[in-house]
Amino acid sequence: MSFKVKFWGVRGSIATPGPRYVAFGGNTSCIEVSCGGQRLIFDAGTGIRNLGHWLMKKNVHQAHLLLSHTHWDHINGFPFFSPAFKKDHHFTIMAGHLAEETGGIREVLASQMNQPTFPVPIDIMQAQLSFEDFKAGEVLNLGPDVRVVTTPLNHPDGATGYRVVHAGPASCYVTDPEHTHGKPA
Numbered sequence: 001m002s003f004k005v006k007f008w009g010v011r012g013s014i015a016t017p018g019p020r021y022v023a024f025g026g027n028t029s030c031i032e033v034s035c036g037g038q039r040l041i042f043d044a045g046t047g048i049r050n051l052g053h054w055l056m057k058k059n060v061h062q063a064h065l066l067l068s069h070t071h072w073d074h075i076n077g078f079p080f081f082s083p084a085f086k087k088d089h090h091f092t093i094m095a096g097h098l099a100e101e102t103g104g105i106r107e108v109l110a111s112q113m114n115q116p117t118f119p120v121p122i123d124i125m126q127a128q129l130s131f132e133d134f135k136a137g138e139v140l141n142l143g144p145d146v147r148v149v150t151t152p153l154n155h156p157d158g159a160t161g162y163r164v165v166h167a168g169p170a171s172c173y174v175t176d177p178e179h180t181h182g183k184p185a
């Protein structure tokens with residue numbers, strides 16, 4: 001029944017190294033939620049690099065990666081997520097905000113790893129990567145007792161908010177929403 005949340009990256013826009021940022025770290029968005037025997041990773045900002053090292057150390061071979069959206073600060077760590085380069089690992093990568101003309105989440109993540117802006121293409125990754133686009137608002141069942149309710153957020157290019165429900169309690173990951181005057185969100 002345990003519900004564990006770990007913050008690997010909490011900054012927005014750009015990583016912020018330096019002594020002023022030691023308390024909460026300088027990495028961009030990446031949150032790990034463990035519940036019901038499942039491991040959910042929210043966003044692949046620069047914080048996912050250290051999470052990747054930790055998963056390798058703990059011999060964890062499987063997780064769901066749920067992206068709020070695909071602005072740089074939420075995906076820039078993905079090319080440095082070391083377990084994705086290892087065989088016998090399996091990651092399901094999901095996003096709910098992308099319009100059809102973007103080509104979907106695989107295409108968007110692959111494009112940031114293309115030359116000449118990055119030297120290692122996504123095809124080099126040896127893990128089994130399953131890419132799944134859904135429509136924000138859908139409910140995702142990610143385990144026998146792990147239900148993830150999603151909702152579209154008001155953000156340029158779209159974004160998805162998540163509510164993870166396990167054995168009663170719930171935990172939400174809702175980042176970057178912009179307020180509309182006269183409305184709650």
Ligand SMILES: [Zn+2]
Pocket residue numbers: 069071155176
């Ligand atoms: Zn954004």
